[in-house]
Amino acid sequence: MRYAMAIDTRKCVGCSDCVVACQLENDVPIGYCRDWITETVDGSYPNVEIELRSERCNHCDNSPCVRCCPTGASHFEEGGIVVVTKNECIGCAACIQSCPYDARYSHPDGYVDKCTFCLHRVKEGLKPACVSVCPTKCLYFGDLDDSNSEITNILKNRKFKTLAPEAGTKPQIYYLT
Amino acid sequence: MKEELFASGRQIPDIDPYLNVWHWQIPLYLFLGGLAAGILFFAALFTILGKENEMPAAVKKAPVIAPIALVLGLFALFLDLKHKLFFWQLYTTFRITSPMSWGAWVLMAITPLSIIWVASYLKEIIPGWKWKFSILDDFEAFVIKNRIGLAWIIIVLSVILGIYTGILLSAFNARPLWNTSILGPLFLVSGLSTGAATILMMSKSATERRTMSRIDLLLIVIEVFFIVHMIMGFQAASQVQIDAAQLFLGGQFTVTFWVFVIFLGLVIPAAMEVLELFDFHIPVVIPVILVLLGGLMFRFIMVEAGQITRYLY
Ligand code: SF4
Ligand code: SF4
Numbered sequence: 001m002r003y004a005m006a007i008d009t010r011k012c013v014g015c016s017d018c019v020v021a022c023q024l025e026n027d028v029p030i031g032y033c034r035d036w037i038t039e040t041v042d043g044s045y046p047n048v049e050i051e052l053r054s055e056r057c058n059h060c061d062n063s064p065c066v067r068c069c070p071t072g073a074s075h076f077e078e079g080g081i082v083v084v085t086k087n088e089c090i091g092c093a094a095c096i097q098s099c100p101y102d103a104r105y106s107h108p109d110g111y112v113d114k115c116t117f118c119l120h121r122v123k124e125g126l127k128p129a130c131v132s133v134c135p136t137k138c139l140y141f142g143d144l145d146d147s148n149s150e151i152t153n154i155l156k157n158r159k160f161k162t163l164a165p166e167a168g169t170k171p172q173i174y175y176l177t
Numbered sequence: 178m179k180e181e182l183f184a185s186g187r188q189i190p191d192i193d194p195y196l197n198v199w200h201w202q203i204p205l206y207l208f209l210g211g212l213a214a215g216i217l218f219f220a221a222l223f224t225i226l227g228k229e230n231e232m233p234a235a236v237k238k239a240p241v242i243a244p245i246a247l248v249l250g251l252f253a254l255f256l257d258l259k260h261k262l263f264f265w266q267l268y269t270t271f272r273i274t275s276p277m278s279w280g281a282w283v284l285m286a287i288t289p290l291s292i293i294w295v296a297s298y299l300k301e302i303i304p305g306w307k308w309k310f311s312i313l314d315d316f317e318a319f320v321i322k323n324r325i326g327l328a329w330i331i332i333v334l335s336v337i338l339g340i341y342t343g344i345l346l347s348a349f350n351a352r353p354l355w356n357t358s359i360l361g362p363l364f365l366v367s368g369l370s371t372g373a374a375t376i377l378m379m380s381k382s383a384t385e386r387r388t389m390s391r392i393d394l395l396l397i398v399i400e401v402f403f404i405v406h407m408i409m410g411f412q413a414a415s416q417v418q419i420d421a422a423q424l425f426l427g428g429q430f431t432v433t434f435w436v437f438v439i440f441l442g443l444v445i446p447a448a449m450e451v452l453e454l455f456d457f458h459i460p461v462v463i464p465v466i467l468v469l470l471g472g473l474m475f476r477f478i479m480v481e482a483g484q485i486t487r488y489l490y
Contacts, residue, residue: 031188031189031190032189032190033187033189036187064349064350064351067274067275068274068275068276068277068348068349069272069275069277070267070272070275070277070278070281071263071266071267071269071270071272071278072270072272073266087263088263088266089260089263089266090258090260090261090263090264090266090267091258091259091260091261091263092257092258092259092277093198093199093257093259094275094276094277094349096192096196096198097196097198097199097349097351097352097484098348098349098350098351099351100350100351100487100488102192102193102196102487105189105190105191105192106190106191106198106259109260110259110260110261110262110263111259111260111263163490164488164489164490166415166488167350167351167488168350169350
């Protein structure tokens with residue numbers, strides 16, 4: 001099993017519903033977020049291109065954050081989801097330094113926190129909170145090892161990219177372009 | 178032109194607009210670790226070479242600093258942790274891929290050994306020192322008998338400790354300024370140099386001073402060579418590393434780097450040590466203080482600047 005997410009940059013309108021849904025679902029403290037919207041502007045008027053992206057932890061296949069964790073608090077769960085165990089984390093921030101995407105933050109309670117692909121929901125057969133609220137339905141979540149899953153089909157038929165592939169972490173969020 | 182803005186107004190403390198999660202504690206920890214590694218390396222080296230009596234400051238006196246530096250360093254590391262009550266989790270497991278884990282265990286091993294080393298010389302440093310319990314006398318006799326063995330263990334651990342202070346940073350692929358394997362040897366040499374300088378300051382014998390001053394000079398030359406090597410390596414690498422080197426070559430950290438690290442921390446003390454070779458006498462504390470401050474500054478700048486560098490997408 002290999003969980004992944006595909007995000008359609010052509011449908012995203014940057015409404016931030018995914019950000020708010022995540023904050024509510026996961027009790028993210030005020031002023032922090034596990035997912036966020038990035039707007040990239042390319043060119044200058046009148047030839048401008050804008051790309052909107054909902055970003056979060058890429059649940060990398062080759063994840064430096066898991067490798068550098070001295071206690072094993074950062075670890076893989078089923079389907080390659082990268083999760084931090086609160087009570088094993090010492091808050092050394094090594095994993096924050098190791099992430100090319102700045103996807104982790106230090107929770108005010110001390111431990112390090114980040115997107116979990118809503119593992120607690122996935123285990124119950126639900127979709128992550130961000131995916132289920134997106135009003136334009138531009139987020140797709142599923143199993144890449146299952147050749148019939150929606151996400152596998154979308155990646156077969158659409159062009160996509162990953163962010164900073166040159167960092168070599170094998171990110172598992174695919175941006176449809 | 179490519180511009181990126183956070184539409185959701187992401188402003189996470191210590192992460193946005195640029196990463197700054199490691200403050201003064203980590204560079205101080207790296208400096209103290211390197212200093213202790215340097216001092217212990219020379220203490221063990223001269224013991225193995227059978228030069229205890231020619232090099233009394235290196236073997237007997239300076240090592241007193243090592244456990245103090247190590248404990249302060251560990252304390253600085255502890256201050257940096259944000260989930261402090263779970264500190265002990267570091268010692269419930271060993272993670273071979275995590276430099277942080279290596280460091281924690283090496284410190285755990287070398288700190289008590291350095292204390293034992295110092296204790297075994299207490300009678301020589303403080304005349305009239307007596308242990309309260311006879312079991313300690315027996316233990317001391319045992320240590321003195323096996324000093325060479327202890328020296329071998331300490332020399333290996335001190336090299337690992339010195340290199341580790343660099344690897345802790347260089348293992349982070351996500352921070353292009355740190356991601357160079359030369360950082361391990363570079364921090365090791367810098368640590369040895371600060372150790373040699375400390376011994377130089379504590380030494381009262383002219384021959385010992387001459388030896389340590391020459392060793393320090395050699396170490397400074399190697400350090401300069403490694404720094405040049407590091408910058409050339411960046412220039413030959415990918416765009417993110419070229420940008421990282423730019424921080425020192427015209428960017429934000431240019432002045433602090435060239436003035437404090439290169440000029441005051443390396444060139445001036447080296448020049449003074451060369452003058453000393455030709456019998457111009459300069460108070461030894463000046464080059465020593467400069468080497469120590471230069472080493473400290475270097476670590477501060479590397480930690481600070483490295484966190485700014487990142488992959489762009
Ligand atoms: S995006 Fe960052 S935090 Fe997430 S798995 Fe990759 S390296 Fe780790
Ligand atoms: S901050 Fe926590 S999760 Fe991150 S590397 Fe340190 S112990 Fe592991």
